[in-house]
Amino acid sequence: MNVSTTARVAAVLLVCSALGTTTAKSAESRPAQVGxxxxxLLRLQASGERAGTPLPILGxxxxxxxxxxxxxxxxxxxxxLAPSLRPDAAGGAATTGK
Structure with missing residues:
Protein backbone atom coordinates (compact mmCIF):
# COMPACT_ATOMS: atom_id res chain seq x y z
CA MET A 1 0.00 0.00 0.00
CA ASN A 2 1.20 3.49 -0.73
CA VAL A 3 1.05 6.32 1.79
CA SER A 4 -2.22 7.71 0.41
CA THR A 5 -4.01 4.36 0.63
CA THR A 6 -2.66 3.76 4.12
CA ALA A 7 -3.88 7.20 5.23
CA ARG A 8 -7.35 6.53 3.80
CA VAL A 9 -7.60 3.17 5.53
CA ALA A 10 -6.50 4.76 8.80
CA ALA A 11 -9.11 7.53 8.40
CA VAL A 12 -11.90 5.04 7.76
CA LEU A 13 -10.88 2.96 10.78
CA LEU A 14 -10.76 6.10 12.92
CA VAL A 15 -14.23 7.18 11.81
CA CYS A 16 -15.66 3.72 12.33
CA SER A 17 -14.26 3.61 15.85
CA ALA A 18 -15.56 7.14 16.51
CA LEU A 19 -19.05 6.14 15.37
CA GLY A 20 -18.94 3.23 17.81
CA THR A 21 -22.35 1.77 18.52
CA THR A 22 -24.03 3.33 15.48
CA THR A 23 -21.77 1.37 13.17
CA ALA A 24 -22.16 -1.80 15.24
CA LYS A 25 -25.97 -1.55 15.22
CA SER A 26 -26.16 -1.02 11.47
CA ALA A 27 -23.72 -3.90 10.91
CA GLU A 28 -25.97 -6.22 12.93
CA SER A 29 -29.07 -5.34 10.91
CA ARG A 30 -27.52 -5.87 7.47
CA PRO A 31 -24.21 -6.88 5.93
CA ALA A 32 -21.71 -4.14 5.09
CA GLN A 33 -22.39 -2.50 1.75
CA VAL A 34 -20.12 -0.65 -0.64
CA GLY A 35 -20.19 3.01 0.37
CA LEU A 41 -17.69 9.88 6.95
CA LEU A 42 -20.09 12.30 5.26
CA ARG A 43 -22.58 12.06 8.16
CA LEU A 44 -19.77 12.76 10.62
CA GLN A 45 -18.57 15.72 8.54
CA ALA A 46 -22.08 17.16 8.19
CA SER A 47 -22.90 16.81 11.87
CA GLY A 48 -19.84 18.75 13.03
CA GLU A 49 -19.71 16.64 16.21
CA ARG A 50 -15.98 15.98 15.93
CA ALA A 51 -14.92 19.20 14.24
CA GLY A 52 -11.39 20.40 14.80
CA THR A 53 -10.44 23.84 15.93
CA PRO A 54 -10.40 26.50 13.20
CA LEU A 55 -6.93 27.21 11.89
CA PRO A 56 -5.90 30.66 10.70
CA ILE A 57 -4.63 31.25 7.18
CA LEU A 58 -1.21 32.83 7.38
CA GLY A 59 -0.64 36.19 5.67
CA LEU A 81 -21.47 28.48 -20.17
CA ALA A 82 -22.95 31.41 -22.13
CA PRO A 83 -26.38 29.74 -22.68
CA SER A 84 -26.86 29.44 -18.90
CA LEU A 85 -26.35 33.20 -18.37
CA ARG A 86 -28.98 35.88 -18.77
CA PRO A 87 -28.77 39.66 -18.44
CA ASP A 88 -29.85 41.08 -15.09
CA ALA A 89 -32.79 43.49 -15.32
CA ALA A 90 -30.95 46.03 -13.16
CA GLY A 91 -28.12 46.77 -15.57
CA GLY A 92 -26.98 43.89 -17.70
CA ALA A 93 -24.89 42.03 -15.14
CA ALA A 94 -24.81 38.32 -15.87
CA THR A 95 -26.43 35.91 -13.45
CA THR A 96 -27.30 32.26 -13.70
CA GLY A 97 -30.82 31.66 -14.86
CA LYS A 98 -33.06 28.87 -13.67
Missing part, protein backbone atom coordinates in the same frame (compact mmCIF):
# COMPACT_ATOMS: atom_id res chain seq x y z
CA UNK A 36 -21.07 2.51 4.05
CA UNK A 37 -17.77 3.98 5.20
CA UNK A 38 -18.15 6.95 2.86
CA UNK A 39 -21.68 7.65 4.06
CA UNK A 40 -20.49 7.41 7.68
CA UNK A 60 1.32 34.91 2.67
CA UNK A 61 -1.19 32.16 1.89
CA UNK A 62 -4.15 34.48 2.46
CA UNK A 63 -2.67 37.09 0.13
CA UNK A 64 -1.96 34.53 -2.61
CA UNK A 65 -5.46 33.05 -2.27
CA UNK A 66 -7.12 36.47 -2.46
CA UNK A 67 -5.00 37.40 -5.51
CA UNK A 68 -6.11 34.21 -7.33
CA UNK A 69 -9.73 35.06 -6.47
CA UNK A 70 -9.42 38.61 -7.82
CA UNK A 71 -7.54 37.43 -10.93
CA UNK A 72 -10.36 34.98 -11.71
CA UNK A 73 -12.54 37.96 -12.70
CA UNK A 74 -10.14 38.91 -15.52
CA UNK A 75 -10.87 35.72 -17.48
CA UNK A 76 -13.84 35.68 -19.87
CA UNK A 77 -16.72 33.31 -19.23
CA UNK A 78 -16.26 30.17 -21.37
CA UNK A 79 -18.56 29.95 -24.39
CA UNK A 80 -20.10 26.66 -23.24
Missing amino acids: DATRA DQASASYKRYIDSFTHPIPAY
Whole structure:
Protein backbone atom coordinates (compact mmCIF):
# COMPACT_ATOMS: atom_id res chain seq x y z
CA MET A 1 0.00 0.00 0.00
CA ASN A 2 1.20 3.49 -0.73
CA VAL A 3 1.05 6.32 1.79
CA SER A 4 -2.22 7.71 0.41
CA THR A 5 -4.01 4.36 0.63
CA THR A 6 -2.66 3.76 4.12
CA ALA A 7 -3.88 7.20 5.23
CA ARG A 8 -7.35 6.53 3.80
CA VAL A 9 -7.60 3.17 5.53
CA ALA A 10 -6.50 4.76 8.80
CA ALA A 11 -9.11 7.53 8.40
CA VAL A 12 -11.90 5.04 7.76
CA LEU A 13 -10.88 2.96 10.78
CA LEU A 14 -10.76 6.10 12.92
CA VAL A 15 -14.23 7.18 11.81
CA CYS A 16 -15.66 3.72 12.33
CA SER A 17 -14.26 3.61 15.85
CA ALA A 18 -15.56 7.14 16.51
CA LEU A 19 -19.05 6.14 15.37
CA GLY A 20 -18.94 3.23 17.81
CA THR A 21 -22.35 1.77 18.52
CA THR A 22 -24.03 3.33 15.48
CA THR A 23 -21.77 1.37 13.17
CA ALA A 24 -22.16 -1.80 15.24
CA LYS A 25 -25.97 -1.55 15.22
CA SER A 26 -26.16 -1.02 11.47
CA ALA A 27 -23.72 -3.90 10.91
CA GLU A 28 -25.97 -6.22 12.93
CA SER A 29 -29.07 -5.34 10.91
CA ARG A 30 -27.52 -5.87 7.47
CA PRO A 31 -24.21 -6.88 5.93
CA ALA A 32 -21.71 -4.14 5.09
CA GLN A 33 -22.39 -2.50 1.75
CA VAL A 34 -20.12 -0.65 -0.64
CA GLY A 35 -20.19 3.01 0.37
CA ASP A 36 -21.07 2.51 4.05
CA ALA A 37 -17.77 3.98 5.20
CA THR A 38 -18.15 6.95 2.86
CA ARG A 39 -21.68 7.65 4.06
CA ALA A 40 -20.49 7.41 7.68
CA LEU A 41 -17.69 9.88 6.95
CA LEU A 42 -20.09 12.30 5.26
CA ARG A 43 -22.58 12.06 8.16
CA LEU A 44 -19.77 12.76 10.62
CA GLN A 45 -18.57 15.72 8.54
CA ALA A 46 -22.08 17.16 8.19
CA SER A 47 -22.90 16.81 11.87
CA GLY A 48 -19.84 18.75 13.03
CA GLU A 49 -19.71 16.64 16.21
CA ARG A 50 -15.98 15.98 15.93
CA ALA A 51 -14.92 19.20 14.24
CA GLY A 52 -11.39 20.40 14.80
CA THR A 53 -10.44 23.84 15.93
CA PRO A 54 -10.40 26.50 13.20
CA LEU A 55 -6.93 27.21 11.89
CA PRO A 56 -5.90 30.66 10.70
CA ILE A 57 -4.63 31.25 7.18
CA LEU A 58 -1.21 32.83 7.38
CA GLY A 59 -0.64 36.19 5.67
CA ASP A 60 1.32 34.91 2.67
CA GLN A 61 -1.19 32.16 1.89
CA ALA A 62 -4.15 34.48 2.46
CA SER A 63 -2.67 37.09 0.13
CA ALA A 64 -1.96 34.53 -2.61
CA SER A 65 -5.46 33.05 -2.27
CA TYR A 66 -7.12 36.47 -2.46
CA LYS A 67 -5.00 37.40 -5.51
CA ARG A 68 -6.11 34.21 -7.33
CA TYR A 69 -9.73 35.06 -6.47
CA ILE A 70 -9.42 38.61 -7.82
CA ASP A 71 -7.54 37.43 -10.93
CA SER A 72 -10.36 34.98 -11.71
CA PHE A 73 -12.54 37.96 -12.70
CA THR A 74 -10.14 38.91 -15.52
CA HIS A 75 -10.87 35.72 -17.48
CA PRO A 76 -13.84 35.68 -19.87
CA ILE A 77 -16.72 33.31 -19.23
CA PRO A 78 -16.26 30.17 -21.37
CA ALA A 79 -18.56 29.95 -24.39
CA TYR A 80 -20.10 26.66 -23.24
CA LEU A 81 -21.47 28.48 -20.17
CA ALA A 82 -22.95 31.41 -22.13
CA PRO A 83 -26.38 29.74 -22.68
CA SER A 84 -26.86 29.44 -18.90
CA LEU A 85 -26.35 33.20 -18.37
CA ARG A 86 -28.98 35.88 -18.77
CA PRO A 87 -28.77 39.66 -18.44
CA ASP A 88 -29.85 41.08 -15.09
CA ALA A 89 -32.79 43.49 -15.32
CA ALA A 90 -30.95 46.03 -13.16
CA GLY A 91 -28.12 46.77 -15.57
CA GLY A 92 -26.98 43.89 -17.70
CA ALA A 93 -24.89 42.03 -15.14
CA ALA A 94 -24.81 38.32 -15.87
CA THR A 95 -26.43 35.91 -13.45
CA THR A 96 -27.30 32.26 -13.70
CA GLY A 97 -30.82 31.66 -14.86
CA LYS A 98 -33.06 28.87 -13.67
